[in-house]
Amino acid sequence: MRNENLTRDEAASRSRSLEVSTYDVTVDVSNATQASEETYPSISRISFTCSAPGSSTFLDYIHGGIESVTINGTEYAGAELSDIVDGARIHLHDLQATNEVVVTGQSVYSTSGEGLHRFVDPTDELTYLYTQYEPADARRVFANFEQPDLKAEFTFHVRAPKEWHVASNEAIVSVDEHDDGTSTRHFAPTKRMSTYITTILAGPYFEVRDEWRGTVNGGEELVIPLNATVRQSLARHLDHEEIFTVTKQGLDYYHEKFTFPYPWGKYDSAFVPEYNLGAMENPGLVTFTEQYIFESHATEAQHEGRAGTILHEMAHMWFGDLTTMTWWDDLWLKESFADYLGTLATDRATDFETAWISFANRRKGWAYVQDQFPTTHPIVADITDLEAADQNFDGITYAKGASVLKQLAAFVGEDAFFDAANTYFEKHAFGNTSLQDFLDALATASGRDMNAWTEAWLKTSGPSTLGIELEVEGEGAGAVVSRAVLKQHGTDPATGKDIARPHVIKVGLFSPQPSQGGMLELTETLDVRLEGSEIELPELVGKPRPALILPNHEDLTYALLELDEASQAAFIENGVDDGLARATIWASLWNQVRSGRLDPVVFIRTVARHGAMVPEAGILSGITLNATTALENYVAADRVGEVAALFNDAAWELTQRTSGDIRRIWARTFARSAKAVPEATEELVHRLELMVSTDQDFAPDERADSELRWLALIALSVHGAADVQDFEQEIAREDSAKARVNRTHAVAALPDPRSKTTAWTQAMSGVDGSGAKLSNDHLSAVAAGFSEGSWTLRAPFYASFWSRLEEVWDTMTQSNATRVIEGVFPQGVEGDREPLEAAGAWLDEHQDAPQALRRIIIEEKDALERALKGQQFSEA
Numbered sequence: 111m112r113n114e115n116l117t118r119d120e121a122a123s124r125s126r127s128l129e130v131s132t133y134d135v136t137v138d139v140s141n142a143t144q145a146s147e148e149t150y151p152s153i154s155r156i157s158f159t160c161s162a163p164g165s166s167t168f169l170d171y172i173h174g175g176i177e178s179v180t181i182n183g184t185e186y187a188g189a190e191l192s193d194i195v196d197g198a199r200i201h202l203h204d205l206q207a208t209n210e211v212v213v214t215g216q217s218v219y220s221t222s223g224e225g226l227h228r229f230v231d232p233t234d235e236l237t238y239l240y241t242q243y244e245p246a247d248a249r250r251v252f253a254n255f256e257q258p259d260l261k262a263e264f265t266f267h268v269r270a271p272k273e274w275h276v277a278s279n280e281a282i283v284s285v286d287e288h289d290d291g292t293s294t295r296h297f298a299p300t301k302r303m304s305t306y307i308t309t310i311l312a313g314p315y316f317e318v319r320d321e322w323r324g325t326v327n328g329g330e331e332l333v334i335p336l337n338a339t340v341r342q343s344l345a346r347h348l349d350h351e352e353i354f355t356v357t358k359q360g361l362d363y364y365h366e367k368f369t370f371p372y373p374w375g376k377y378d379s380a381f382v383p384e385y386n387l388g389a390m391e392n393p394g395l396v397t398f399t400e401q402y403i404f405e406s407h408a409t410e411a412q413h414e415g416r417a418g419t420i421l422h423e424m425a426h427m428w429f430g431d432l433t434t435m436t437w438w439d440d441l442w443l444k445e446s447f448a449d450y451l452g453t454l455a456t457d458r459a460t461d462f463e464t465a466w467i468s469f470a471n472r473r474k475g476w477a478y479v480q481d482q483f484p485t486t487h488p489i490v491a492d493i494t495d496l497e498a499a500d501q502n503f504d505g506i507t508y509a510k511g512a513s514v515l516k517q518l519a520a521f522v523g524e525d526a527f528f529d530a531a532n533t534y535f536e537k538h539a540f541g542n543t544s545l546q547d548f549l550d551a552l553a554t555a556s557g558r559d560m561n562a563w564t565e566a567w568l569k570t571s572g573p574s575t576l577g578i579e580l581e582v583e584g585e586g587a588g589a590v591v592s593r594a595v596l597k598q599h600g601t602d603p604a605t606g607k608d609i610a611r612p613h614v615i616k617v618g619l620f621s622p623q624p625s626q627g628g629m630l631e632l633t634e635t636l637d638v639r640l641e642g643s644e645i646e647l648p649e650l651v652g653k654p655r656p657a658l659i660l661p662n663h664e665d666l667t668y669a670l671l672e673l674d675e676a677s678q679a680a681f682i683e684n685g686v687d688d689g690l691a692r693a694t695i696w697a698s699l700w701n702q703v704r705s706g707r708l709d710p711v712v713f714i715r716t717v718a719r720h721g722a723m724v725p726e727a728g729i730l731s732g733i734t735l736n737a738t739t740a741l742e743n744y745v746a747a748d749r750v751g752e753v754a755a756l757f758n759d760a761a762w763e764l765t766q767r768t769s770g771d772i773r774r775i776w777a778r779t780f781a782r783s784a785k786a787v788p789e790a791t792e793e794l795v796h797r798l799e800l801m802v803s804t805d806q807d808f809a810p811d812e813r814a815d816s817e818l819r820w821l822a823l824i825a826l827s828v829h830g831a832a833d834v835q836d837f838e839q840e841i842a843r844e845d846s847a848k849a850r851v852n853r854t855h856a857v858a859a860l861p862d863p864r865s866k867t868t869a870w871t872q873a874m875s876g877v878d879g880s881g882a883k884l885s886n887d888h889l890s891a892v893a894a895g896f897s898e899g900s901w902t903l904r905a906p907f908y909a910s911f912w913s914r915l916e917e918v919w920d921t922m923t924q925s926n927a928t929r930v931i932e933g934v935f936p937q938g939v940e941g942d943r944e945p946l947e948a949a950g951a952w953l954d955e956h957q958d959a960p961q962a963l964r965r966i967i968i969e970e971k972d973a974l975e976r977a978l979k980g981q982q983f984s985e986a
């Protein structure tokens with residue numbers, strides 16, 4: 111019986127009686143370069159007090175063997191260990207007022223990105239290690255009390271090859287050299303922090319250094335050493351100047367806004383391989399996915415996205431690290447703030463100009479999707495255990511929370527917002543908090559009672575919808591508004607009650623601009639405070655009907671939009687010349703496709719039609735991905751051939767006549783959408799081959815780089831127009847870890863039953879042909895490759911899928927199980943309703959399955975249902 115799933119009650123019970131003072135942790139990774147060694151020694155010495163002497167508690171440790179446990183001088187070893195060790199728990203009985211426990215064991219090198227991940231660079235065989243712990247994987251490295259509110263001071267000692275770069279939250283204070291070519295780095299004790307933000311980095315990383323200098327607290331000078339590290343083979347791609355510039359701009363900005371100076375000493379930025387997320391806010395050592403080291407051309411939107419992540423993580427140094435949620439219910443207390451502040455800082459402190467535009471289209475798009483699943487939840491969630499916590503790093507916690515904070519800043523004013531933050535840091539520094547603590551600070555700063563606002567925004571779920579109801583006299587150009595009402599409607603899926611949230615918004619009025627070919631331009635904005643379900647807009651009455659009325663101009667609030675028919679038609683016809691309005695309207699159109707209110711074919715055609723009219727790379731990459739998804743999943747089988755060919759041709763044509771980022775996005779879209787064309791013509795194959803070629807231009811004066819070549823190779827693979835030799839040839843041209851992952855994807859995409867069988871077997875077992883565990887990235891690639899191409903080829907495999915779900919959940923780590931189940935879940939089913947029925951039956955028959963697993967199936971089933979609805983809508 112696995113017992114890794116700590117409950118909220120168990121955590122609360124531990125924190126009621128325990129206070130942890132220090133951890134002293136020694137980890138020896140000298141054997142990391144030997145592939146046959148699967149574990150490494152770990153010693154954890156923990157000092158803590160207990161307010162209930164005589165009582166019992168337990169430590170968390172997911173290990174590969176325990177040698178001994180010493181509790182207040184009494185040692186357990188060998189057979190005695192079975193008295194106290196039970197799976198992932200070590201029971202400690204008969205506690206004293208002050209206690210010392212030492213656990214000596216073997217921890218396991220991870221291949222899933224959870225715990226201490228080991229990666230061997232395929233191009234030079236160098237071994238790299240890093241850790242990732244949130245929410246509860248420090249226990250895979252050393253024994254501890256794994257919950258955010260048992261903070262302590264940590265002292266780490268790491269033995270590793272002496273030429274390696276070894277780092278942790280704090281600086282190294284001394285080094286012991288050993289005769290065997292290794293050395294032990296001793297780190298300074300940390301300030302008080304939670305287990306999930308401790309970290310270790312070790313390997314022959316390439317390092318560049320810099321520093322930030324500033325004055326804080328009206329005169330005191332603060333110097334923060336900075337560095338950036340990457341694998342040796344990526345060193346030539348490391349654009350450290352831009353990374354340091356953004357990092358310094360962020361430190362300037364946050365020190366201007368926050369009165370509490372950066373408390374963690376140095377600020378390292380480590381870019382690491384096979385990372386499961388964007389980044390992690392470990393104090394003093396932020397880890398980032400190395401997708402942020404651009405090996406191929408990156409658009410302005412990608413650079414801006416990286417800046418946003420850097421500034422998101424930096425905000426956590428205060429929101430999350432300095433003040434930490436007591437339990438995972440209040441995860442939003444750090445994630446929503448970091449997401450909001452990261453975007454605000456990108457907009458205010460860096461040279462990037464479209465942070466709020468990308469936020470409106472992509473970040474909020476994510477929130478709106480998540481908020482319409484049957485599994486949606488209030489921003490302040492009810493998280494009863496760790497598995498549920500792990501599944502809750504979602505669009506509500508991040509993007510909806512951040513959108514709501516943007517609305518909060520509009521509601522109370524930005525100054526009050528920052529005053530509240532500063533009071534909150536002063537009062538709770540190095541401690542733990544819940545929602546009430548922030549609300550108290552906010553009430554003081556704003557002089558308002560925040561209870562009604564909190565109830566309406568943080569404790570309800572589901573999006574509400576804003577729309578304008580118009581009464582018009584006369585027709586066409588002579589139409590005059592006789593009445594205009596802004597309306598809000600929506601139902602909380604959890605309670606069934608109407609949602610009536612207070613909104614402080616602007617309503618934007620747009621008219622055609624003859625000099626711009628009729629593109630709509632903003633002529634007027636109305637400031638509106640909506641408190642209930644509707645409000646009259648008398649400003650519009652008696653005036654000519656505007657061509658387009660946008661209810662959430664400037665994207666101040668969080669709500670779905672229902673444009674009136676005439677406004678929507680005007681947008682589709684002409685577009686608007688305002689970036690934020692464009693972002694908001696496109697997000698709303700995509701939502702209408704997903705809710706079965708807009709024909710996916712109309713959406714796809716409009717994306718192609720506006721192809722050269724959207725200058726923001728952030729919006730264009732978002733809507734071209736939406737269009738590709740619509741092609742793959744939402745268009746009826748009897749029309750997809752015609753629509754895909756049309757869209758794919760348009761993408762090619764736009765690739766030929768645009769330039770810069772816009773061309774780059776259309777080229778990617780061309781290669782991606784090529785996969786949705788049911789029968790590839792010779793012309794299509796020829797175009798893809800031009801893109802794969804390294805000695806021919808695919809567009810005027812444009813040669814494909816590695817990323818584009820792989821996108822085209824994967825499309826050729828789906829059509830059976832490339833084979834393993836082509837993939838090998840590309841690896842020979844440009845080898846990298848990323849190229850190897852792409853090859854795995856391309857092989858799994860080959861359209862023959864044998865390749866699909868191999869891909870399926872590997873995905874469902876997590877093991878490759880040679881019996882080795884697939885790493886997280888390769889597992890994702892196998893699953894993604896399997897899911898490419900014709901449904902007919904994939905359908906037979908689902909006979910065993912449903913009966914094996916629990917086995918996958920039990921045998922893989924939660925993150926790997928999630929990537930497999932979501933990765934192979936039936937998509938693009940060409941009108942086949944069988945998978946939808948099977949998902950429903952599985953849910954009926956597995957009421958007692960782990961909630962986190964059920965949540966995945968419920969969400970995937972909902973997405974499939976929406977796709978099938980779209981397929982019906984678009985039938986010829």
Ligand SMILES: [Zn+2]
Nearest residue numbers: 422426445448
């Ligand atoms: Zn975060």
